[in-house]
Amino acid sequence: MRNNALSYTALTLAIIGAVNWGLVGFFNFNLVSFIFGSMTWITRIVYALVGICGLYLLTFYGRSEAETEK
Template sequence: MRALDLTALILVIIGAINWGLIGFFNFDLVAVLFGSMSAFSRVIYSLVGIAGLYAISFLGRDREVREEKQ
């Protein structure tokens, strides 16, 4: 499960950086690298979205770990 968590975290970070670039500079790094809404860029966007949904589970797991330590 650790590898899946790390992969999801990396994808969420990539997505956050891309959204930051869009917000601050109107620059879409994924579109520049892979083409505007090409099949591959759509896969990247989809994977980042799925990773973001999966990362929501980090919140519950963090609370569980803290409660067990106390």
């Protein structure tokens, strides 16, 4: 992991998104909408950041595979 701060931030936001989806799936409770309101601009920013972090974390597959080949 070359950029630890970016990686840990992305991982933290992805975990927050995963917990939120778990709450939606199990209890029909959206924590992000509860905290920031239903589809306000800040809620959309949180969702966008979680999505971007998820896409960034896809690169871990390539990096972990390259590290095991060394």
